[in-house]
Amino acid sequence: MAKTDNIKVGISIGDPNGIGGEVIIKAFEDPAMLEMYTPIIFGSTRLFSHVIKSIDSQVKIHGVKTVDEAIPGRINVVRLFKEDFAIEWGTVSPQAGKMAVESLQAAVAALKEDQIDVLVTAPINKESIQSDDFKFPGHTDYLNQELVGESLMFMVSENLKVGLLTDHVPISEVSNSITPKLIKTKIGTIKESLKKDFAINRPKIAVLGINPHVGDNGVIGSDDQDTLIPALEELREDGNIIFGPYAADTFFGNQNFKNFDAILASYHDQGLAPFKTISFGSGVNYTAGLSHVRTSPDHGTGFDIAGKNQANPSSMRAAIHTAVAIYNNRKLYDELTANPLKNQSRKRR
Structure with a gap:
């Protein structure tokens, strides 16, 4: 260096x-x-x-x-x-x-x-x-x-970057904390950070679902269908390169994370458990957006x-x-x- x-x-x-x-x-x-x-x-x-x-x-x-x-x-x-x-x-x-x-x-x-x-x-x-x-x-x-600025907990390593939609929030409050405004704000922060902080001009961002299997069309909760998916569609219409929501249980195991510049997880352990498993020892907790x-x-x-x-x-x-x-x-x-x-x-x- x-x-x-x-x-x-x-x-x-x-x-x-x-x-x-x-x-x-x-x-x-x-x-x-x-x-x-x-x-x-x-x-x-x-x-x-x-x-x-x-x-x-x-x-x-x-x-x-x-x-x-x-x-x-x-x-x-x-x-x-x-x-x-x-x-x-x-x-x-x-x-x-x-x-x-x-x-x-x-x-x-x-x-x-x-x-x-x-x-x-x-x-x-x-x-x-x-x-x-x-x-x-x-x-x-x-x-x-x-x-x-607006802070974002952004766990980063050379090959993996994971942002959190909600961070230090009790699991019982995660669903009510996720709003269209929050989704758009956090994705905007990730996009801006990837461009300014990591020199990635056209970042590709993947989003993980809130409920297991992204709610299975409302069978396991309606948060993804009612809140997350409509917000992501609006962001795509504005020209953002956003993919998902993906079911979190298979996303990291099948190596899909390697296809994206960053991943937005819905809550703390959904993002940090796989990040620390994959990147522990070389990972960094970065406060983006400030x-x-x-x-x-x-x-x-x-x-x-x-x-x-x-x-x-x-x-x-x-x-x-x-x-x-x-x-x-x-x-x-x-x-x-x-x-x-x-x-x-x-x-x-």
């Missing part, structure tokens, strides 16, 4: 009792990572010194007071926390949740001010982050509030292996690479579309 002009990669620490710190440090044990990017971790030097010792790593961290003090070629850690914190591996802790939220909020603030170029978030525990001041089920909902770039590994806090030096950093590394690739694709897209006549002139030459 070519040098990226010291793109500043902001990183929130996730739950300090999980594997977030471990995969962050392991990701940057590869010297090539520091040649390509300038990591800026929002956390605590004491915390990361403990992580480094626990996994017997040889990397060095560079503590800074502000983002402006970050130095290329170093693992920069913004000293965010003043209070002492004793790591309790694999434990759900309100204090750990509070630190995860403070790290996320500081990183997002820096992202909004363009002090960092992209944001990569380590995994949080959805229980411990809850408080009177923070009542979001996850990163996506918080980012949707803080950044411009004004700034945020990615995350495709795994959780890993409480069962926290502190055991067993965490695999490949998804964290993929999340960093993907965030920067999207950032560069957006810059190129903006450049190419800023002056169409000028670019058309260049093409003729």
